[in-house]
Amino acid sequence: MNLIDSHAHIYSEEFVNDRDEAVERALAEGVSKIYMPNIDHTTIDVMLETEHKHPEQCIPMMGLHPCYVTKDFERELYLVEEWLGKRKFSAIGECGIDLYWDKTFFPQQQEALKVQLDLAKKYKLPIVLHTRDSFEETYELVAAAQDGTLRGIFHCFSGTPEQAQKVKELDFLIGIGGVATFKNGGLDKVLPHVALDQIVLETDCPYLAPVPYRGKRNEPVYLPLIAKRVAELSGKTLQEVAEITTQNALNLFKL
Secondary structure, rough: OOOEEOOOOOHHHHHHHHHHHHHHHHHOOOEEEEEEEEEEOOHHHHHHHHHHHHHOOEEEEEEOOOOHHOOOHHHHHHHHHHHHHHHOOEEEEEEOOOOOOOOOOHHHHHHHHHHHHHHHHOOOOOOOEEEEOOHHHHHHHHHHHOOOOOOEEEEOOOHHHHHHHHHHHHOOEEEEOOHOOOOOOHHHEEEHHOOOEEEEEOOOOOOOOOOOOOOOOOOHHHHHHHHHHHHHHHHHOHHHHHHHHHHHHHHOOOO
């Protein structure tokens, strides 16, 4: 079985003592690629160092996370574009809007997302979207920017079947992670109505570990547990889930 973790912060400090081992554990369970979303300027060096150590498995994105958008966000975005001009990245991300923790910089988050949508078009890259408590706000900006060339992922999707359909109409994918295994995660009411060709798998490690590891550090080795739950909810075989979601990710990231 070949799986792709389309969203993992494997470079984060939670893996400082066993990052290499975590990558090896994932490989042993069939997770062949780990896509790494950037956070801000403080995470770039360690993310690229992780890629350097595992160039075939750990693949970086470049972007500014909405939770790290502050009054000086323009400076961060200048750095993002500077890096995009220096070397190849797999995607713009993660970016978007987060209204869960703090709404103080909501206007700045909107502006930062608009800029990164433009960067995705300019560099012909997919974009990976963070939409915590902000699906409609994020969707509105992406829909306005969609000119037929934008593609990407609504990461950590936890919306409704209707919202999943809106994502599909944008020609975007939904990222499904550990929440699918949660008793009250809500995806049991969504995934039976979503075709596999609209889904990519993700862990979002070190966050949102699937059952039975909920509350503990998440890591890419747990991706098969998410794939198994998607298979149960979609009425497909585990092999079908693995093959289709892997191909979806490969198509999106143009490997």
